[in-house]
Amino acid sequence: MANSLKINVFLIPEEGQHFVFSEGDAWFKGCFKEDEIPDFSLDKVDVSCLITKTFSTVFIKGSFSALIDVCCSRCLENTKLTIGSDFVYTLMPAKTEAGKDIALKPEELEISHYSGDFIDLTPIICEQIILQIPIKVLCSEECKGLCQQCGANLNVSSCKCSSNSLDNRMAVLKNFIVKN
Ligand SMILES: [Zn+2]
Ligand SMILES: [Zn+2]
Structure with missing residues (x-):
């Protein structure tokens, strides 16, 4: 399958195995x-990652960097964002030994599982990318965003709304003063 980066657990050499790969949007x-x-x-x-194995436990230690094309939260224009992170995974076989029912120690909660003879790096990398996407992305700290009234992108053009709304506010204020 094109979308999988599968590693045969049995073929991981004692000294570990390096994986370096690049992927795109498809x-x-x-x-x-x-x-x-x-x-x-x-x-x-x-x-880039190093995969090592101790008995059936697999350790993945690596890092990634990615270029993302994402929408600015303020002006809704697409903007480029560079993200990256180091990651460490510990994976154990999914099948538990029959009869053993040991409570998990806190550090074991960090352990993921694999089933069968293969580990797929794809969900691991996708998870890492998703984790690094900020909730709010700005094209720049100074992004002026969109006009609340006409929707104009205030980074590239100005609109008349702000002066009009100021006039409206003053008109309201004038009425208020008159009534009192
Ligand atoms: Zn923006
Ligand atoms: Zn406007």
Whole structure:
């Protein structure tokens, strides 16, 4: 499958295995169900990681950097955003040994599971990308946003609304004074 980056657990050498890969938006969008596709596009992600194994426990230690094309929360224009992070995963086989019912220690809550003989890096990388997307993205700290009344992008054009609304406020104020 084109959208999977699968690693055969049994083929991970003792000294570990390096993975370096780059992917783009087609890969990224293909990792989500139709109704869960994120509302930004991934121009490019570069991933580098080292995968090691101790018995059946697999450790993934890596980093990524990505260029995202995302909508500014204020002016709604598309803007480029660079994100990146280090990540560490510990994965154990999903099947638990029969008869053993040990309470999880706090540090074990950080452990993920894999089933079968393969580990797919795809959901791990997608999860990391999603985690690094800020809730509010601004094209610039000085973004003026859109006019509340006419919707004009105030970064590229000005509109007459602000002066008009000021006139309206003064008119209201004038009436108020007259009535009293
Ligand atoms: Zn903006
Ligand atoms: Zn306006």
